[in-house]
Amino acid sequence: MNRRTHTAIAAAIAAALTLGLGACSSTGGDAGDGGQQGVTTEGNGIIGGTPVKGGTLTILSNQDFDQLDPARNWTMPVMDVGVRMLYRTLTTFKAAPGSEGLKIEPDLATDLGTPSDGAKTWTFHLKDGLKYEDGTAITADDIKYNVERSFSPELPGGPDYAVRYLNAPAGYQGPLKGERLGKEAIEVPDAKTIVFHLKRPVAEFGYTVTLPTFAPVPKAKETGANYSNHPVSSGPYKIETYDRGKRMVLVRNTNWDPKSDTVRKAYPDRIVVDQTLKGTGIADRLIADQGEDRNAISYVDLTPSKISEVLTNPDVKKRLISENAGCTTKLDMNTTKAPFDNAKVRLAMQYAVDKEAFAATTGGPAFNDIATTYLPPVLTAGNPIDHFQIKPAGDPEKAKALLTEAGLPNGFETELVTSTGGKPQAEAIQAALKRVNVNVTITTVDPTAVNSIIGDKDKQPGLANLGWCPDYPSAATFLPMIFDGRQIKDKGNQGDITRFNDPETIAELDRIADMADLQKANTAWLALDAKIMDKSPAVPLVWQKKPLLVGSNIAGAYAHPVWAGQIDYAVIGLKSVG
Structure with missing residues (x-):
């Protein structure tokens, strides 16, 4: 979901991980749709019914968490782990599949925030009785402190919305250097009130504060870059042990008050994350479904080599969750390089591409839906928009006609x-x-070199195959990131990969950003998406799904539309204990 999202999808698929979601960059998956059921077999998209209290849930993984520090946690599904189990934010997303999961609820705050000054000022009040794992009180200043930490160069890689939105002084570098933000950026008039002052109106700021940046961190427990090893819990679980890259064990935070938390149910007594599995080991264990693996779920996607084995076995298939992700994989055209500087040529590519064939190389319908616009369904109220109404296999004759016109x-x-x-x-x-009659020469490089080549004006070729995911369900976290020509860099270009620098688009981006009415802004984003599609700097290819297996004793499992199609850890548990 963040700017680091655009990693080469092919490399991710080959590694049995999905496209990077940087808030998100994804290390194991992407974001979900607005209600499509994928191949989940139960009618409401939830496997196993309501869990019982107790028992041990096992999460099988092949990787460590890149960051659990809430100021630096900007990848999926690590954000799901953080904000559903370890720490709470001012608001959070409802625990539900489909479109219901796109709605926000108060979390630490008593409501969804009160805007004033044309949505340039936002005020939140904290609930009573909020405590950390050690029993100390959570205060508004603790949230301010973590927001300030997101400015720190010593703590890189986290969501940058506070940096971009807050009315902070130029050059501010966070509290680790001993400097706190003043009242012009964040006010804390008392222990239970926090007021944010923004540079411009942000109508969806109530959604922005769902991000880990807006979780509390007690200044007294600051450990800098080491805070990721044991973030102080404000959520239902706390870290008992954490051997990085091997195993993490979570146990109940007895100071978490379920009465103050309408979202997290904390069914298991204990959660064990095994990070040592390799290859197809996770799939093999969950397919076999023996012993304690009946109480296990996968952290990473089912490998394509195993999908047929799952889909042809009804007992296993009913334990597969595969929902449309909130990310769009694209064919990006370098609009500064001939002939892609010609809009007619770019439009021809919309008709020339065979999206069905592309989807087949990444697992077919079990792994992908055909993309028909830039904005994924999670940003269009769960309903895919088919802008050009081109057959998934393309229309070569129409493409040839457009090339002739060009x-x-x-x-x-x-x-x-x-x-x-x-x-x-x-x-x-x-x-x-x-x-x-378009002859494409394919140049393959090491996955770590792709972005450096594509981000270099002098090295970038005509075509690239990348993608993007939103940080939360707002097109404000999508279209401006990939089509604002003002962010283009000659080297290290990480946003507008197509180098699309269109004054009309930029003017509309700014106009929408200044809207205080969220519904009007959403309508305007949809219209802008259509206008950019007509100018065709990129061809949307697929909306990925996230296929995840669970054990037969798992209950409450579904793909959350915000957490990259990842299982929602807020409400998962076991069917039976003992």
Whole structure:
């Protein structure tokens, strides 16, 4: 969901992980749709019914958490682990599948925030009796302190919305250097009130404060870069042990008051995260469903090599969750490089691409839905929008006609750079474009080199295959990130990969950003998405799904539409104990 989201999808699929979600960048999955049921078999999208209290839930993984420090936690599904189990935020998302899960509820705050000054000032009041794991009181200043930490160069990589939105002095570098923000940015008039002053109106700020940046951190427990090893819990669980890259054990935080928390149910007594599995080990164990693995869930996606084994076994298939992710995989065109500086050529690519063939290389319908606009369903009220109404296999004749209009009746040659693991996806694009006499040379590089090449103006070729995810269900976290030409850099370009620098689009981005009415802004985002589609700096290819297996004794499991299609840890548990 954050700006680090655009990693090469092919490399991620090849590694049995999904496209990076940087808030999110994803280390194990993406975000969900607004109600599509994927291949989940139960009618309400929830597996196993309501859990019982107690028992041990096991989470099977092949990776460590990159960051549990709430000021730095900006990847999926680590954010799910953080804000559902370890710490609370001012508001949070409802624990429900589908469109219901897109709604926010008060968490630490008593309500969803009170805007004033045209949505440039937001006031929140804390609930009574909030405590940390050690029994000390949670105060408004603790939330302010963590927000300030997000400015710290010593704590990089976290959500940058506070930095972008708050009326903070230029050059502010956080509290680790001994400097706190003044009243012009954040006021704390008393222990239970926090007031944010923004540079501009932000109508969806009640959603912004769902991010880990707006969780409390007690200054007395500050350990700088080491805080990730044991963030002080304000949620239902606390860390008992954490051997990084191997095993983390969570136990109940006895100072968490369920009466103050309408979202988290904390069914298991204990949660064990095993981070040592490799290859297909997670899938093999959950398919076999033996012993304690009946009480286990997968942290990472089902590998494509195992999908047929799951789908052909009814007993296993009913334990598979696979929901549409809130991310869009795209074919990005370098609009500064001929012939993609010609809008007619770019429009031809919309018709030339075979999205079905592309989707087949990444697992087919069990892993993907065909994308028909930039904004994913999670940002369009759960309903996909088909802008051009092109058949998924494309329309080569229409593409040829557009190329002829563009003065290229015989096609052209271009280059696509991808990771070594992304060659099958690149070859699907290559074959589709060959049908319209566009000859694509594929250059494969190490996954770690893809972004550095694509982000370098002098090295970037004509085509790339990347993607983007929102930080929360607002197009304000999507379209401005990838189509605002003012953020383009000659080197290290990480946002507007297409180098699309369109004055009309920029003016509309600013106009929408200044809207205080959220509903009007949402309508305007949809209209802008359509306008950018017509200018076609990129071709939307697929909306990924996140296939996850669970054990037969798991209850309350569903893909949350905000947590990258990840299982919602707020309400999961066991069918029976003992």
